[in-house]
Amino acid sequence: MKVPVIKTLVETQNLEALVAAEEAILEEQTPEITVEGADEGEQLTHVMAAIWILNHMQDHNTDFKTALREYTKKVRVSIS
Amino acid sequence: MAVIQATDTDFNDVLTGNQKVVVKYYADWCGSCRLFAPKFKRMSDDEAFTDVAFVDVNAENNPEARKLAGVTNLPFFAIFQHGKLVDTVAASKEDAVRTLIHKLEA
Numbered sequence: 001m002k003v004p005v006i007k008t009l010v011e012t013q014n015l016e017a018l019v020a021a022e023e024a025i026l027e028e029q030t031p032e033i034t035v036e037g038a039d040e041g042e043q044l045t046h047v048m049a050a051i052w053i054l055n056h057m058q059d060h061n062t063d064f065k066t067a068l069r070e071y072t073k074k075v076r077v078s079i080s
Numbered sequence: 081m082a083v084i085q086a087t088d089t090d091f092n093d094v095l096t097g098n099q100k101v102v103v104k105y106y107a108d109w110c111g112s113c114r115l116f117a118p119k120f121k122r123m124s125d126d127e128a129f130t131d132v133a134f135v136d137v138n139a140e141n142n143p144e145a146r147k148l149a150g151v152t153n154l155p156f157f158a159i160f161q162h163g164k165l166v167d168t169v170a171a172s173k174e175d176a177v178r179t180l181i182h183k184l185e186a
Contacts, residue, residue, distance in 0.1 A: 043111065045111035075107075079146075
């Protein structure tokens, strides 16, 4: 998982485009937007992270950094 | 066979109640985990693994079950026999998981 990729998606895409990309990857299709990643799994992780962060920013009225911190907490706790 | 969803509350019961167990540790944020879900379900229906219990554990919400296998990455797979940890692998490839399951003794 690469934070710069997630940041770019958050800054350049809207929720609709990200959800469409998520569905495309799940259906083994090529998403319309460019999503970097070593494989489909990492691409999907990046898209789902961007969706989670955008939703968190909207729901909690926070900036990207704050939402990213909350997201990385979730990730860290899963593998520590 | 259906994939069993286990939590910290019933994880030990699942391990001791089944002779051979393969656990897939996942998280909702993990894309590779989500892509692997249908493969894991398909493997649970495979006749080669009729004596193996397939178990899903959400690693984010179940620290005790996670620590029991020493989860370092996701998706992460662990095999247990007679309630004891035998081996683990962090992988997204079906072949790696099949190889792991075959390590369970007859």
